[in-house]
Amino acid sequence: MTSPTPPSEPTYADRTFRSPAGLVGGALLLLLICWIGGDAAFRGEGRVPWLALAGLLTVIPLVVAFTLRPVVFAGERRIRIRNPFRTITLPWTEVADVRAGYSSELFTQDGTKYQLWAVPVSLRQRKKVARQQSRQSMDDPYRRTSVTADVRDTKARVAAADQAVVDLRELSERAGDKPVEGDPVTSVRWAYEVIAPAVVGAVLLIVLGALG
Structure with missing residues (x-):
């Protein structure tokens, strides 16, 4: 049997x-x-x-x-970054941080930096979000629910690039930092x-x- x-x-x-x-x-x-x-x-x-x-x-x-x-594919065990002229594949264990300053960037454990062309940073959108947050804080100086704020629209308070970076960080943290047998290797293809x-x-x- x-x-x-x-x-x-x-x-x-x-x-x-x-x-x-x-x-x-x-x-x-x-x-x-x-x-x-x-x-x-x-x-x-x-x-x-x-x-x-x-x-x-x-x-x-x-x-x-x-x-x-340009596109970023983020899976359970790896991230694949397709930039204009290169495609970079990394296991999450090699990712140290993902940041969004004037551009979205990924840093590896050895300090290598890769730009995320698929996640452009809009300073204008950030300023718009900051103005919204400022108006909401003025409506509710004691951090109570504002009569004008839509409490269901939580992602409206974060710029699109910043939200993408938050999501990528969560995926990286979920994957952990311990390599697993069979993890994809780092590769760069032109x-x-x-x-x-x-x-x-x-x-x-x-x-x-x-x-x-």
Whole structure:
């Protein structure tokens, strides 16, 4: 008689952090670039179509890299940071801190710093939140419930980037600092699928410009 198979450990889907404004802005910018570049490529004369195609090959990967590509995947045992030109994978045991100053940054145990492009810091949003907190404190100087404050809207008091940093810290603390057998290793991979087309397009632009 065979023994029953022990249940596998539960798995948890990665939490995703990215900038909605970056996604919308990137999509609109790509539409504008494709419209202008495509029009020049189809209707241009002489070297204009080639210049347009080389320009598209250069600009489109860069726009994608800085707007659509950045994302942070935070799972139970690791964090994966996809920046414009690199993808960094770290186990939580290697993460020392996550901070949001003028930009969102992750620090490893050995002092290495990685910027979180997917979590942009908005100083304007911070000032707005600070003004809201100031008005609420004036409404309720003795820290009682204000008649104008919405007590259900707790996250409205924290800027989006700061809330993302708080969530990432909680995930890091939940994972603990003791390595477990089978933990993912730290890896850094360059995004050649973005870099190569942009470099080729730039070289073509230089060659076409030199040919006059």
